[in-house]
Amino acid sequence: MELKFFKRNRTLIIKIDGEIDHHTCETLRGETDRAFEKMGGKNIIFRMGDVSFMDSSGIGAIIGRYKNIQRLGGRIAVAEANQRVEQIFQLSAMQSLIPSFPNLDLALEYVEGGKE
Amino acid sequence: MEYQNAFRVFFAAKSQNEALARIMTAAFLSQYDPTLSEITDVKTAVSEAVTNAIIHGYEEKTGEVELFCGYKDGQVYIEVADQGKGIADINQAREPLYTSKPELERSGMGFTIMETFMEGIRVESRQGEGTRIYMVKTLTTE
Numbered sequence: 001m002e003l004k005f006f007k008r009n010r011t012l013i014i015k016i017d018g019e020i021d022h023h024t025c026e027t028l029r030g031e032t033d034r035a036f037e038k039m040g041g042k043n044i045i046f047r048m049g050d051v052s053f054m055d056s057s058g059i060g061a062i063i064g065r066y067k068n069i070q071r072l073g074g075r076i077a078v079a080e081a082n083q084r085v086e087q088i089f090q091l092s093a094m095q096s097l098i099p100s101f102p103n104l105d106l107a108l109e110y111v112e113g114g115k116e
Numbered sequence: 117m118e119y120q121n122a123f124r125v126f127f128a129a130k131s132q133n134e135a136l137a138r139i140m141t142a143a144f145l146s147q148y149d150p151t152l153s154e155i156t157d158v159k160t161a162v163s164e165a166v167t168n169a170i171i172h173g174y175e176e177k178t179g180e181v182e183l184f185c186g187y188k189d190g191q192v193y194i195e196v197a198d199q200g201k202g203i204a205d206i207n208q209a210r211e212p213l214y215t216s217k218p219e220l221e222r223s224g225m226g227f228t229i230m231e232t233f234m235e236g237i238r239v240e241s242r243q244g245e246g247t248r249i250y251m252v253k254t255l256t257t258e
Contacts, residue, residue, distance in 0.1 A: 019135060021131075021134045021138075021163055021167065022134055022167040022170070022171065023131035023132050023134050023135065025221075026131075029221070053138070053156070053159065053160075055160050055163040055164055055167065055226075055229065056164060056167075056222075056224075056225035056226050056228075056229050057167060057222075057223070059223035059225055060220075060221040060222050060223040061221055063221070063223065064221035084153075084156055088160075088225075088229065091225060091228060091229060091232060092212075092223055092225050092228075
């Protein structure tokens, strides 16, 4: 798994490339939390267009980040998830907390539209 | 049961071997001309079962995970087993969103995913002895 971090306005964008499982989630969690601390910001978007595999560990890691961000008044969203990743989100009913958007612009519009 | 083809492997209960288990399963399956979606279904179910063995069975300590894949008449049979602590309450463990380890950010969706992506799942578990999961999937093409 490879992670790339970008900052747009007050949003940290994490581009995930590769497989998300229990093993790689440790990196995903650690690096995301470190980047958020270092780069600052309020919201998080996971760009998942290049995720080739994801099991339920991915849901756990994303919901974990949601809990941290929510405490700080921020928002979190997923962008570009493929059909398979989307299916796993739907099973967990995660979308009631963390919406999923087909592209980055829509995801940015949602997270940046949060309250001050 | 007599399988037309099968393999059984044992590997260390280490998280980096979750990917290994998925690759071995996919390679075995690919001999039977499955759809991409069927391969992903089985890989995801195996990933969940192996992760459970490592996190819950062995609680991330030393141990060995067993993976079996068998094929007969268009059906794939999977077994994932550990000799770890066992499951105290199988019905509770299978409930969607239930996790005994929320502190590890587990989603509690492992069994639900196995049930959704496979056709049949059976769980055998004894406390202090271990857990064995049996799963079946029918392939649409032969």
